[in-house]
Amino acid sequence: MKMSGDEIRLIQRAKKGDPAAFAEIYDRHQPAIYRYIFYRVGDAATAEDLTSEVFVRLVERIDRFTYRGRPLLAWLYTIARNLVADHHRRAGRPSPLPLDERLTASAADPEEALARRLTQQRLIAAIAYLTEDQRQVLLLRFVEGLDNETVARMLGKSVGAVKALQHRALAALRRILERDGGP
Known part of the structure; x- marks a missing residue:
């Protein structure tokens, strides 16, 4: 993911102190940043x-x-x-990932909603067993929808390392979920 000419011009305006440029950057990127933080801290107010x-x-x-x-x-x-990371250090330990209410809200009936919630809880519990790097790669790849190249740049890793982390994370999730009775 490369910057477009539009984004480069927007950054140049922001560097000159243009409040409208900052507002546009906020409007473009706030939802993704909030979502990323929310999935890491599990609390809307903190996020x-x-x-x-x-x-x-x-x-x-x-x-x-x-x-x-x-x-x-x-x-x-x-x-x-x-x-x-600073927040978790101050708090003493990472908070669990929050449940994604959108998945259970879309269920057609209460039984389906309960089944989805249970599946989701098992998945979240399984994710807790992954390394921090593995969790971060899965979050950026599958929740935020970023490509491997962008994730690699963000984390300061090679694309191959990101692919390996993703592969190991998914394999670990599969093993954990199969061991615990599947999703």
Whole structure:
């Protein structure tokens, strides 16, 4: 994922202090950053606070942003990842991943909703056994829908390492879920 000419111009405007440019960056990237943080902390209020802090830091540090093959969103994810790590350090331990209410809300009947919720709870419990790198790759790839190249740039890893982490994470999830009776 490379930056478009439009995004480069937007960043140039932001570096000049244009409030409309910051507003546009926020509108474009806030939903993805919030979602990423929410899935990492499991609490809406904390996710909102940390998301706000990401954009405060964007305003404070936009002059430090230099295009090096990574889009602005990757830089924002890096800020978010660091804030989440700081949050977990202060809290003493990571919070569990939250349940995604959208999956259970779309069920046609209560029995289907319960089955989905149970499946989801088992998946979340299984994800807790993965390494932090594996969880992060799965989140960025499957929740955020980012490609391997973008995830690699964000995490400072090679594309091959991201693919290997993804493969190992999915294999581990399969083993855990099969051991515990399947999804």
